[in-house]
Amino acid sequence: MRDSFGVQFDQHASWRHDFAVRLKVLADWLRDHELLDAAVEERLQQIEARMRAGKMMVAFVAEFSRGKSELINAIFFADYKRRIVPARAGRTTMCPTELGYDAAVPSCLRLLPIETRLQPKALAEWRATPEKWTSVDLDVNNPAELARALEKVAEVRKVTREEARALGFWHDKSPDDNPPEDAYGLVEVPRWRHALVNIPHPLLRQGLVILDTPGLNAIGAEPELTVSLIPQAQAVVFILAADTGVTRSDLSVWREHLVTGGDDAESRLVVLNKIDTLWDGLGTPAQAQEQVDRQRTATAEILGISTSQVFPVSAQKGLLAKVTDDDVLLRRSSLPALEAALGSGLLDRREEILRSAVSGALAELRAQAHRVLQIRRRDLADQALDLQGLRGKNSAVINHMRARIEQEQVEFDVSGAKIHAIRSVHLTLLRELFKTLGASTLKAELSDLNRALHQRGIKLGVKKSYNQTFQRLREGLGRAQATGVEIQTMFVAIFRQLNAEHGFSLQPPAPLDLLRFQRELDQIEQNHLQYLGVANALKLATPDFADRLVRALATRLRTVYESALGDVELWNKSAAAQLDVQLRERRRNFGRRMEAIERIQKAATGLDERIADIAQQEAALDRIEVRLAELTRDLPAAPKFEEPVVAAALKMA
Numbered sequence: 346m347r348d349s350f351g352v353q354f355d356q357h358a359s360w361r362h363d364f365a366v367r368l369k370v371l372a373d374w375l376r377d378h379e380l381l382d383a384a385v386e387e388r389l390q391q392i393e394a395r396m397r398a399g400k401m402m403v404a405f406v407a408e409f410s411r412g413k414s415e416l417i418n419a420i421f422f423a424d425y426k427r428r429i430v431p432a433r434a435g436r437t438t439m440c441p442t443e444l445g446y447d448a449a450v451p452s453c454l455r456l457l458p459i460e461t462r463l464q465p466k467a468l469a470e471w472r473a474t475p476e477k478w479t480s481v482d483l484d485v486n487n488p489a490e491l492a493r494a495l496e497k498v499a500e501v502r503k504v505t506r507e508e509a510r511a512l513g514f515w516h517d518k519s520p521d522d523n524p525p526e527d528a529y530g531l532v533e534v535p536r537w538r539h540a541l542v543n544i545p546h547p548l549l550r551q552g553l554v555i556l557d558t559p560g561l562n563a564i565g566a567e568p569e570l571t572v573s574l575i576p577q578a579q580a581v582v583f584i585l586a587a588d589t590g591v592t593r594s595d596l597s598v599w600r601e602h603l604v605t606g607g608d609d610a611e612s613r614l615v616v617l618n619k620i621d622t623l624w625d626g627l628g629t630p631a632q633a634q635e636q637v638d639r640q641r642t643a644t645a646e647i648l649g650i651s652t653s654q655v656f657p658v659s660a661q662k663g664l665l666a667k668v669t670d671d672d673v674l675l676r677r678s679s680l681p682a683l684e685a686a687l688g689s690g691l692l693d694r695r696e697e698i699l700r701s702a703v704s705g706a707l708a709e710l711r712a713q714a715h716r717v718l719q720i721r722r723r724d725l726a727d728q729a730l731d732l733q734g735l736r737g738k739n740s741a742v743i744n745h746m747r748a749r750i751e752q753e754q755v756e757f758d759v760s761g762a763k764i765h766a767i768r769s770v771h772l773t774l775l776r777e778l779f780k781t782l783g784a785s786t787l788k789a790e791l792s793d794l795n796r797a798l799h800q801r802g803i804k805l806g807v808k809k810s811y812n813q814t815f816q817r818l819r820e821g822l823g824r825a826q827a828t829g830v831e832i833q834t835m836f837v838a839i840f841r842q843l844n845a846e847h848g849f850s851l852q853p854p855a856p857l858d859l860l861r862f863q864r865e866l867d868q869i870e871q872n873h874l875q876y877l878g879v880a881n882a883l884k885l886a887t888p889d890f891a892d893r894l895v896r897a898l899a900t901r902l903r904t905v906y907e908s909a910l911g912d913v914e915l916w917n918k919s920a921a922a923q924l925d926v927q928l929r930e931r932r933r934n935f936g937r938r939m940e941a942i943e944r945i946q947k948a949a950t951g952l953d954e955r956i957a958d959i960a961q962q963e964a965a966l967d968r969i970e971v972r973l974a975e976l977t978r979d980l981p982a983a984p985k986f987e988e989p990v991v992a993a994a995l996k997m998a
């Protein structure tokens with residue numbers, strides 16, 4: 346029995362695969378016909394890679410014991426016919442666990458020791474050094490063995506209060522949240538900081554990554570989760586339990602992780618779990634349903650969301666139902682409705698993103714191919730004209746024509762030298778732009794912030810320090826944008842001149858747009874301020890915490906800046922590549938025209954034969970044009986979802 350999430354995900358994966366294959370066919374064909382410039386080729390490759398390997402993260406976030414792990418078992422691992430991720434009553438001290446699949450690594454569980462928190466390195470950097478993780482091989486064909494191995498994520502260590510403090514689990518100023526001390530004054534802390542599970546589960550194979558998080562305390566100690574990992578997940582599932590209602594700590598989790606103020610509300614799902622605790626067996630099922638409805642409404646009210654965003658389910662009964670193939674119980678657990686919503690919320694959004702990336706690249710590609718084909722048509726027309734002019738002419742006329750082509754070539758070379766000069770100015774500007782967005786600029790900005798956060802007594806000025814840093818970063822982006830405009834102006838001038846003087850058909854690039862990164866900066870700043878605002882201002886008093894926070898910020902910003910740089914590079918390349926292609930085609934044009942005349946001079950071929958040959962080449966261009974239209978017409982197509990699944994889920998919700 347496959348669940349509806351699995352079905353949707355499979356459809357999405359085959360859509361993606363199909364899409365990637367068609368892109369590849371298109372790219373190969375374009376390359377064979379020399380219709381692809383370096384920039385468009387790179388963009389196609391990027392999209393194809395994203396289609397094939399795009400990761401999608403679903404994060405499960407809640408206070409402990411709300412049923413995160415049980416829900417993960419029920420949604421993703423029921424085919425193993427047992428619990429795979431440890432789920433048990435009470436406070437499970439565990440580490441954040443990511444389940445995914447990387448074909449390059451054997452099936453294994455990798456664990457990062459908690460002591461790594463004492464070292465100045467962000468979690469994202471530890472990922473890059475797999476040898477520092479403790480690795481356990483996993484036998485994926487043995488579910489019992491797999492479940493036993495995964496128990497490791499819940500391992501604990503006893504440490505002194507000082508150590509706990511250094512590791513971020515003990516805060517003198519908020520004693521209520523501290524773990525209990527035993528008779529020897531020792532406290533329990535998780536043994537591991539982070540776990541990565543690599544298994545070839547069908548959904549994980551297709552790029553799904555599942556993040557299971559521990560409760561509020563444990564997440565709080567790892568700022569990187571809050572400010573980086575969770576905000577970047579494509580879907581976040583927040584879980585409440587029907588037997589506890591919405592507690593104060595549930596609200597803290599909600600405010601810290603789920604309220605983002607962005608426009609991504611549909612990727613946030615709220616689950617009201619354990620509704621089976623309301624099926625007390627004494628009342629009628631209708632009465633139980635009434636109770637569920639009441640709690641659902643109340644929950645929506647408290648969280649300030651619409652009732653339809655709250656999904657009442659029973660993870661445990663859902664898992665049981667799947668394990669025992671009990672359809673009636675499965676329906677009663679309401680799990681399918683949640684799965685369908687998760688599936689469509691996650692996949693629709695992703696498809697939309699992929700589709701818009703593809704359609705942008707396709708438009709550019711079509712325009713580029715058309716330009717090249719136009720140039721070739723012009724070339725053929727030039728050649729035909731030369732040859733027509735030669736009909737019945739003597740050698741003086743032929744020599745004259747030869748001289749004319751040579752003259753054109755000389756003029757063209759003069760323009761070429763000018764372009765060369767302008768392009769060296771262009772390179773200077775480009776270098777400036779790269780520097781503004783470069784790693785060392787970012788590093789300098791952040792070391793200022795770090796210093797500010799470490800100054801004692803200005804804790805209340807934290808917000809101000811953040812604002813100042815982000816203000817400067819925004820100004821930097823603004824400067825980069827302005828340099829982009831200068832470069833653009835330069836391209837427009839060169840292109841206009843070449844088009845006018847030499848009949849080129851250069852299309853100036855669309856202006857560089859760094860606005861998207863401006864918005865990402867805003868989002869990151871907001872994540873940080875939100876996080877600090879809720880409960881963590883006190884923790885900043887510990888210097889380690891401030892260090893960790895700035896490090897998390899640095900890694901996240903670095904990704905943003907790297908992708909901004911990537912955009913700049915590609916943008917610049919697309920203008921430069923166009924120019925290179927047309928210059929190259931023009932040089933070839935001179936060559937071909939000269940060659941044609943030389944052949945006539947040597948009477949190697951008859952004039953009529955040559956003219957017929959040109960007509961044939963024109964017909965070949967027509968065929969290429971038709972084929973191009975065919976290959977690009979159906980891209981990007983809509984995926985074929987089984988409508989009933991989604992529609993039914995929406996009705997139930």
Ligand SMILES: Nc1nc2c(ncn2[C@@H]2O[C@H](COP(=O)(O)OP(=O)(O)O)[C@@H](O)[C@H]2O)c(=O)[nH]1
Nearest residue numbers: 410411412413414415432433434619659660661
């Ligand atoms: N009655 C009931 N118990 C559940 C349900 N989901 C989870 N539990 C139980 O709640 C406890 C905590 O679940 P777990 O998944 O470990 O919670 P986590 O800390 O959020 O990961 C376990 O004993 C589960 O069996 C449910 O839908 N109904």
Ligand SMILES: [Mg+2]
Nearest residue numbers: 413414431437
């Ligand atoms: Mg758990």
